[in-house]
């Protein structure tokens with residue numbers, strides 16, 4: 001259920017309530033002064049939450065703005081290329 005913002009004109013109280021999208025009231029009772037409080041227009045809260053998917057998106061977005069500086073490639077260090085000491089290998093054609 002989405003969260004809707006309401007603002008009481010009598011006491012100035014601003015509060016949020018959750019209602020189903022099929023039954024959005026135009027006004028609700030203010031929890032502080034019991035006067036009718038109309039629904040207020042608020043910005044969509046698209047970034048509110050703490051899910052793993054949102055953390056991944058934030059981390060991915062952050063790499064575009066502030067990439068991490070590394071001094072070496074990640075993973076194990078590369079092994080040196082083995083060199084043959086066999087004299088017969090010296091006679092093989094070179095690429």
Ligand SMILES: [Zn+2]
Nearest residue numbers: 008011030033
């Ligand atoms: Zn009120």
